[in-house]
Amino acid sequence: MHDISPIRAKSGTNQEGTSAHNRRVMIEALRLNGALSRADLARATQLTKQAVSNIIEDLERDRLVVALDAVRKGRGQPFTPYRLVPEGAFAIGLQIDRHLTRVVVVDLVGKVIARAEAGLPFDEPSAGVRIILGLVDGVRRKLASLFAQSERRLVGLGVAMPGPFGLKNPDNKWMMPAWQQFPLVEALAAGTGLDVGLQNDAAACATAERIVGAAHGVDHAVCLYVGYGIAAGLILNGELYSGGNGNAGEIGMALLAPAGSGSTPLEHRASLASLYQHLGLDPTERGLYETLGALALARDPRVMGWVEKAASDLRWSVHLIETIFDPQTVILTSSAPEALARLLLQAMHPLLPSIADRPVRRLPRLQLGTTDPWAIAVGAAAEPISRAFDPRFSAILKAG
Amino acid sequence: MHDISPIRAKSGTNQEGTSAHNRRVMIEALRLNGALSRADLARATQLTKQAVSNIIEDLERDRLVVALDAVRKGRGQPFTPYRLVPEGAFAIGLQIDRHLTRVVVVDLVGKVIARAEAGLPFDEPSAGVRIILGLVDGVRRKLASLFAQSERRLVGLGVAMPGPFGLKNPDNKWMMPAWQQFPLVEALAAGTGLDVGLQNDAAACATAERIVGAAHGVDHAVCLYVGYGIAAGLILNGELYSGGNGNAGEIGMALLAPAGSGSTPLEHRASLASLYQHLGLDPTERGLYETLGALALARDPRVMGWVEKAASDLRWSVHLIETIFDPQTVILTSSAPEALARLLLQAMHPLLPSIADRPVRRLPRLQLGTTDPWAIAVGAAAEPISRAFDPRFSAILKAG
DNA sequence: CCTATTAAGTCAATTCGCTTGACTTAATTA
DNA sequence: TAATTAAGTCAAGCGAATTGACTTAATAGG
Numbered sequence: 130m131h132d133i134s135p136i137r138a139k140s141g142t143n144q145e146g147t148s149a150h151n152r153r154v155m156i157e158a159l160r161l162n163g164a165l166s167r168a169d170l171a172r173a174t175q176l177t178k179q180a181v182s183n184i185i186e187d188l189e190r191d192r193l194v195v196a197l198d199a200v201r202k203g204r205g206q207p208f209t210p211y212r213l214v215p216e217g218a219f220a221i222g223l224q225i226d227r228h229l230t231r232v233v234v235v236d237l238v239g240k241v242i243a244r245a246e247a248g249l250p251f252d253e254p255s256a257g258v259r260i261i262l263g264l265v266d267g268v269r270r271k272l273a274s275l276f277a278q279s280e281r282r283l284v285g286l287g288v289a290m291p292g293p294f295g296l297k298n299p300d301n302k303w304m305m306p307a308w309q310q311f312p313l314v315e316a317l318a319a320g321t322g323l324d325v326g327l328q329n330d331a332a333a334c335a336t337a338e339r340i341v342g343a344a345h346g347v348d349h350a351v352c353l354y355v356g357y358g359i360a361a362g363l364i365l366n367g368e369l370y371s372g373g374n375g376n377a378g379e380i381g382m383a384l385l386a387p388a389g390s391g392s393t394p395l396e397h398r399a400s401l402a403s404l405y406q407h408l409g410l411d412p413t414e415r416g417l418y419e420t421l422g423a424l425a426l427a428r429d430p431r432v433m434g435w436v437e438k439a440a441s442d443l444r445w446s447v448h449l450i451e452t453i454f455d456p457q458t459v460i461l462t463s464s465a466p467e468a469l470a471r472l473l474l475q476a477m478h479p480l481l482p483s484i485a486d487r488p489v490r491r492l493p494r495l496q497l498g499t500t501d502p503w504a505i506a507v508g509a510a511a512e513p514i515s516r517a518f519d520p521r522f523s524a525i526l527k528a529g
Numbered sequence: 530m531h532d533i534s535p536i537r538a539k540s541g542t543n544q545e546g547t548s549a550h551n552r553r554v555m556i557e558a559l560r561l562n563g564a565l566s567r568a569d570l571a572r573a574t575q576l577t578k579q580a581v582s583n584i585i586e587d588l589e590r591d592r593l594v595v596a597l598d599a600v601r602k603g604r605g606q607p608f609t610p611y612r613l614v615p616e617g618a619f620a621i622g623l624q625i626d627r628h629l630t631r632v633v634v635v636d637l638v639g640k641v642i643a644r645a646e647a648g649l650p651f652d653e654p655s656a657g658v659r660i661i662l663g664l665v666d667g668v669r670r671k672l673a674s675l676f677a678q679s680e681r682r683l684v685g686l687g688v689a690m691p692g693p694f695g696l697k698n699p700d701n702k703w704m705m706p707a708w709q710q711f712p713l714v715e716a717l718a719a720g721t722g723l724d725v726g727l728q729n730d731a732a733a734c735a736t737a738e739r740i741v742g743a744a745h746g747v748d749h750a751v752c753l754y755v756g757y758g759i760a761a762g763l764i765l766n767g768e769l770y771s772g773g774n775g776n777a778g779e780i781g782m783a784l785l786a787p788a789g790s791g792s793t794p795l796e797h798r799a800s801l802a803s804l805y806q807h808l809g810l811d812p813t814e815r816g817l818y819e820t821l822g823a824l825a826l827a828r829d830p831r832v833m834g835w836v837e838k839a840a841s842d843l844r845w846s847v848h849l850i851e852t853i854f855d856p857q858t859v860i861l862t863s864s865a866p867e868a869l870a871r872l873l874l875q876a877m878h879p880l881l882p883s884i885a886d887r888p889v890r891r892l893p894r895l896q897l898g899t900t901d902p903w904a905i906a907v908g909a910a911a912e913p914i915s916r917a918f919d920p921r922f923s924a925i926l927k928a929g
Numbered sequence: 930c931c932t933a934t935t936a937a938g939t940c941a942a943t944t945c946g947c948t949t950g951a952c953t954t955a956a957t958t959a
Numbered sequence: 960t961a962a963t964t965a966a967g968t969c970a971a972g973c974g975a976a977t978t979g980a981c982t983t984a985a986t987a988g989g
Binding site: 136137138139140141142143144146147150151154155157158161162165169170172173174175176180293295296297346348349361365366370371372373374375376377378379380382383384385386445448449450452453454455456457481483484486487488520521522525526527528 | 546557580749761782887921922928
């Protein structure tokens with residue numbers, strides 16, 4: 130009765146799980162390949178033609194896929210390709226940054242339908258939440274005006290903000306202690322009536338790269354995100370990895386040397402915060418993004434000085450990431466202007482030797498990902514979409 | 530016809546997958562909890578009583594579980610607990626080290642049934658394979674003499690050897706280039722007629738910790754293995770993670786500093802090889818293990834000198850691992866004598882501050898795992914068992 | 930031009946494993 | 960001794976994939 134069962138076990142499954150998985154597999158196949166015939170889907174998923182037909186019928190009824198015109202190709206009956214209906218599902222993505230918040234609505238294929246941004250008080254989450262709820266309300270209205278029935282198709286709200294979460298002694302200068310301690314998920318769930326999920330900004334960035342960027346279809350990738358702080362988003366076995374407490378990849382606090390003295394957190398040296406400090410800029414200043422872009426384009430010597438130093442630390446970070454994870458590729462992303470990110474990328478070469486330095490490689494060791502400032506919000510929005518539609522172990526199992 | 534389908538998709542599933550998964554879930558539940566009644570299993574796995582009954586009946590027919598005596602406990606009908614039958618399955622584990630090979634047979638619950646070891650030529654794999662096949666043959670005979678029908682229940686052969694694999698320029702001094710380039714898996718499969726799987730030694734060590742050691746039932750753990758070299762075995766989401774090319778966790782080659790100069794691979798400073806060098810010992814020497822154990826017990830100053838330096842690097846490794854993976858615990862294991870491992874563990878404290886330094890912790894940040902020299906072989910043997918019996922995503926999907 | 934071949938996709942019956950709900954058994958408690 | 964609680968069985972039902980024959984519609988080749 131009163132005893133919480135101490136039995137450890139994974140959950141079993143049944144036909145519902147089977148069916149849910151197969152639906153997800155089909156949706157993923159369509160997302161990855163654009164448009165496929167029933168026959169192609171059957172071959173790709175190893176299901177029978179008949180099973181595929183049934184599921185397609187289902188998905189078509191749910192308005193998640195549509196048939197395109199039949200295509201004649203060689204002998205045999207022409208095939209009818211199916212593709213995803215972008216407006217089959219929507220999700221809201223929310224980025225919370227130190228002085229700024231961005232909200233987007235994306236559709237099933239990750240396209241941005243509506244967006245909004247506003248300033249945010251650094252240390253007053255309850256006031257901030259009111260601002261956020263206003264923005265969310267705005268984009269929801271916009272969405273409703275564009276697509277009838279869209280509310281029914283809203284699968285959730287994903288939030289991305291700088292981590293790490295749940296720390297004993299948050300470092301006030303580098304983190305957002307007020308926000309990190311505020312019951313944000315609950316407040317937003319109550320305020321929007323949606324399912325709310327929270328992740329750190331690098332994870333969101335990795336998710337964005339995975340669905341629409343450089344990690345599309347790659348199963349092992351690490352996304353190094355240089356924002357105000359620095360962190361890594363980990364795609365392992367095709368899924369985002371978040372660790373035991375949701376803080377995996379929070380490398381900003383990694384100390385740069387074994388010795389106690391002289392060892393600095395990575396964040397203090399290779400992050401935009403360190404650049405602002407180096408340049409004596411105020412991070413809250415308006416037009417900062419443009420200023421940085423211009424300085425980078427002009428190869429301003431002070432910026433180049435920071436780039437050199439930061440690149441040295443980042444080069445070593447990539448080395449460690451490669452050595453530890455053995456990923457197929459590492460993706461450098463940043464909230465900085467593209468010109469600056471490119472300078473960093475260049476300065477990071479040549480890369481340090483590592484295990485990743487293999488005879489045959491399909492993907493580059495290091496590549497530039499998106500530098501779109503909205504990418505974090507898009508990645509945040511992708512999380513509920515992924516939760517709802519991507520094939521994953523947990524989706525097969527029963528309640529849990 | 531001739532076109533290899535370029536379509537990317539995960540495989541679908543069907544009732545076979547469902548049933549296979551549920552069987553595995555039940556076996557895992559029994560392994561983790563010792564013995565459970567049908568009713569308990571139903572609650573734990575979220576399956577219906579009836580489904581559990583059917584599966585139990587199946588497993589009982591396959592001699593994988595047996596009923597124990599009924600137990601009266603409070604009101605209601607007494608329940609009949611079931612437990613795994615250890616001799617329900619066997620696997621062979623093979624450790625290949627630089628000058629030594631060990632072979633074990635383990636049963637379904639990870640108990641060692643037979644063992645054998647022999648010297649191995651460092652750079653002649655083909656001669657080595659003959660030696661290995663002889664040992665394997667020996668333990669198989671032993672097994673057959675102990676358990677009738679055991680051959681039918683032999684699920685595979687797991688091999689563990691130092692990585693990394695597939696490198697461009699193997700470092701002859703630190704690796705085993707001849708072995709790493711030899712078609713070992715094929716040779717062993719041909720020579721034994723068994724399914725053969727290969728992993729690095731740290732991964733095997735982590736697997737051993739997972740099934741019978743400190744990581745039993747823990748979903749996020751990193752196993753730091755100090756052997757001749759050094760590496761980490763990664764348990765993420767309850768499964769071993771091996772990266773894009775099977776080299777995840779091979780941190781021996783990690784450089785210890787961002788700068789190009791003065792940066793040494795971790796392996797050169799914190800590994801038994803470095804200790805041998807420090808002490809001027811020959812690693813092939815007989816009785817080395819005992820010598821080291823005695824020196825450690827006597828707190829020999831030269832050993833303590835190495836311990837201090839190595840511990841400093843290891844302390845920092847733990848810091849990095851915690852920062853990057855956010856595991857529930859880190860486990861220190863070693864092929865060194867326990868006394869030496871304990872010295873290392875002590876010298877690593879106090880640990881560096883990190884994200885793992887949380888207000889509430891269920892498990893210690895760092896704990897000592899096994900120092901049994903046979904652990905690697907046991908872990909190697911656990912891999913085929915796990916592949917055959919543990920619940921995992923890939924086991925639900927169809928072929929592939 | 931006509932026929933054979935190839936391939937997409939449907940139809941209807943079947944199978945298989947989990948679910949459902951009623952029932953039996955056997956203990957404790959009042 | 961009767962009520963209650965819980966384990967476990969029975970038998971029918973259901974849902975989703977499978978199977979194999981069939982239909983449709985194109986191209987290739989004689």
